[in-house]
Amino acid sequence: MTRRAMMGSLVVGAILLFGGCWPTAGYAGETVTEVKRALPRSFQGVRLGMPRHELVAAASDRGRTAVAGDERGQRSFAVLPNDRHLRRIEYRFYRNALQEMAIHYNLERIPLGHEGLLARLKESYGEPVAEQVEEFDPRPDVFSVKKTVWKDERTLIALAEVRKVREGTESYDLVLTMTDRALQQAYEREQEQRRRRQLREIPIPLSGEEGPQEYRVGPGADSPRSHAAG
Numbered sequence: 001m002t003r004r005a006m007m008g009s010l011v012v013g014a015i016l017l018f019g020g021c022w023p024t025a026g027y028a029g030e031t032v033t034e035v036k037r038a039l040p041r042s043f044q045g046v047r048l049g050m051p052r053h054e055l056v057a058a059a060s061d062r063g064r065t066a067v068a069g070d071e072r073g074q075r076s077f078a079v080l081p082n083d084r085h086l087r088r089i090e091y092r093f094y095r096n097a098l099q100e101m102a103i104h105y106n107l108e109r110i111p112l113g114h115e116g117l118l119a120r121l122k123e124s125y126g127e128p129v130a131e132q133v134e135e136f137d138p139r140p141d142v143f144s145v146k147k148t149v150w151k152d153e154r155t156l157i158a159l160a161e162v163r164k165v166r167e168g169t170e171s172y173d174l175v176l177t178m179t180d181r182a183l184q185q186a187y188e189r190e191q192e193q194r195r196r197r198q199l200r201e202i203p204i205p206l207s208g209e210e211g212p213q214e215y216r217v218g219p220g221a222d223s224p225r226s227h228a229a230g
Contacts (some may be wrong), residue, residue, distance in 0.1 A: 019173040037126050039155040042179070043101060044081075046091070048155065048180040050098045055091060105174040105205045114161045114174055118148060121159060121176075125150045132161075141166045156181055 041048045045058045052075070064080045075094040090102040110117050122128070130149040137145045144163045149156065155178065162173040 038154050039150055039157055040123060040180075041155055041180070043089075043103065043178065046098070046101065048098055048101070049183065050180065052093050052096045052098070053096055059089070059091065094183045097183060098180070099187060100177060100179045103176045103178075103198075105176065107172055107174050110174065114159075114172070117174060117176075118159060121148075121150070121157075125157065135160075137162070143170075150207040151181070153214075154181060155179065156184070 011015050022164040031072045045061075046055055050058075056077075075096075076090060078090045080088050085106055087104040087106050089104070092102075093099055103119065107113055112119075127186045128148045130147070132146045132148060135145045135147050141164050142162060143165045146161045148159045151157070157179075158177045160173075160175045162175060162178065164171045164173065
């Protein structure tokens with residue numbers, strides 16, 4: 001075999017060997033359809049949209065129920081689960097339906113911590129729509145919050161890495177939140193209407209209101225304008 005033939009064979013072999021590893025791009029005008037996975041809407045027997053009475057019965061079987069709360073018309077309660085990977089699960093309701101659940105993980109039980117759980121979620125849900133986005137948290141002991149978000153038409157899932165500093169000691173929380181988008185939007189609309197009503201109740205000066213007679217400023221200021229007109 002000549003030197004030129006040998007080189008040609010090597011080039012062809014390289015193309016056949018490595019061609020499948022190269023990223024392929026669509027041709028101009030070709031429509032590329034992305035397959036979207038439906039996000040989960042349930043966890044350990046509890047599903048988004050579930051009535052409150054059904055959820056209490058289902059969640060109580062898996063752990064101890066903590067004290068319920070009621071913040072701005074959004075009822076909530078927490079469960080301390082028996083699973084060693086979890087610290088607690090918080091459930092929030094809107095009009096007696098489960099709007100959101102927040103799963104607080106036991107960071108010490110998660111291999112590789114935040115990075116390990118994030119990799120597991122990407123494997124299950126696909127690539128997020130936003131990753132490690134910083135978010136403001138008004139709590140005094142929270143130093144920073146970074147969120148990674150997945151969403152489809154019905155559901156939003158967010159993994160939050162919460163860094164806290166309390167009395168000079170640093171700690172991290174790992175929280176996975178699953179939200180029903182329709183219920184969340186309804187709750188936000190109701191809150192916006194409530195804020196508008198509260199703003200309208202604040203007394204402010206308005207034009208066209210009847211009041212005492214107006215008085216002139218300057219010469220003759222002690223006389224009502226109505227008398228001056230006469």
